[in-house]
Amino acid sequence: MLNRGDFDYICRLVQERSAIVLEAGKEYLVELRLKPLLRDCGVADMGAFVERLRSDRSGTLQRQVVEAMTTNETSFFRDIHPFETLRRQILPELLRLRAGERALNVWCGAASSGQEIYSLAMLLREHFPELLGWRVRLLATDISREMILRCREGRYSQLEVNRGLPAAMLVKYFERVDMDWRLKETIRQMVEFREMNLAASWPGLPTMDLILLRNVLIYFDEATKRAILGRVHGALRGDGYLLLGGSETTLNLDARFDQVRLDRTLCYRVRGGDGGGRI
Template sequence: MLTATDFDYVRRLVLERSAILLEPGKEYLVELRLKPIVRMRGLRDLGELVQLLRTDVSGSLQREVVEAMTTNETSFFRDVHPFETLRQSVLPELLRNRAAERVLNIWCGAASSGQEVYSIAMTLREHFPELAHWRVSIVATDLSREMILRCREARYSQLEINRGLPANLLIKYFERADMDWRIREDVRRMIDFREMNLAGNWAGLPVCDLVFLRNVLIYFDDATKRQILGKVRGLMRPGGYLFLGSSETTLNLDSRFEQVKFDRTLCYRVRA
């Protein structure tokens, strides 16, 4: 078990490196996430792992621990309704408003293992063929180097495929890879995957028409949420949309955003 001192060290390390807040009472979660590292490195216990962390000059073990503490729960077309809103309302509006310049920039700010951003890419391919003649940029970022490598590989188990992917899209956009499935190369090439810490430097991101930042703000304290939302505002083009998770909001965090309701989906837009 983690001692109170060791838990506090891990908590502060994770907060400093990722801005993820591990509140008291999360000791069980830290132990669960770190035990595989203990086994993989052949260590005696969690105490020895923390001792090594304190002397980790290279930072590689610290990175491994911080990445282990990130949550990578995702699925294709997660929650369904946001993607219906994207297809039926948001993208048609953006295409009308950007028709003169024919430029569309999209950022997915918590890519995890890639299902969400590939769902966006498939939506563009499937329903908006006119975008073949546009300049479309899709950037997907994640704190975890391991997750970015998974995104680029774009290889998914049958269980992952069964979680939300319609059969017709499996047939159209995937190929067999031994016992798994892999997204076709032309779809993979649509997305620029980058390793990035939301609490760090955002250099190089494009000015965006569409930002997906779903189910990630819940891991931050209010000060960090405000900081991130302020930086998102700085990236948004007029009339662009921000998608958050169903339990997330800009209310009482950033008054410059207004809510826009589409059927069962709430989106956010910078006030004019």
């Protein structure tokens, strides 16, 4: 069992390293997420594990704990409505607006295991063949080094591809590798993955036409949400789009965004169209 002192220590560690807040009552989640690390360390209980964690001078175990606690569940084409809105309205508009430049920049700020950005890559390849002649940059970032490495591999279990991925896309864009499925190179090479902490500085991030920051703000305190949205405002082109999770909003956090409903999806745009500066 995880006692209060050890739980508080892990909460402080995670918040200091990632700005993510673990609330009281999440002890069960902490134990569940850290159980594989206990096995790797060869310790029998949480008390012994936290004792080793406190004495971790190299920082390796601390980093592994933060990564374990900041990895969030995802799936292909999660909450399908935003992807339908992207296909029907947002992407056609962005292609029209960028026809002169023939360039499109998209950023997924919480890559997790990669399904969201790869879903978008398949959607672009499937429905917008004209982009083959464009400079398309799909960037996905995550705080977890382990997740970034996994994303680059593009390999998923049968259970993962069964969740949300149309069978036709599985056949068309994946190949079987042992008991798993791996995205074909034509899709993998469309995406650039980079390790990045949303709560820290964002070096080298270009201005974006579309930013996906879905189901991640909910893990931060209000001050961190405001700081992240402030940097998003600087990274989003004035006529670009920001997509958040269904339970997330910019309201009462940053007044420089307008909320726009397209079909069944809430999107956010820079108020006045003057938010296209760099961070």
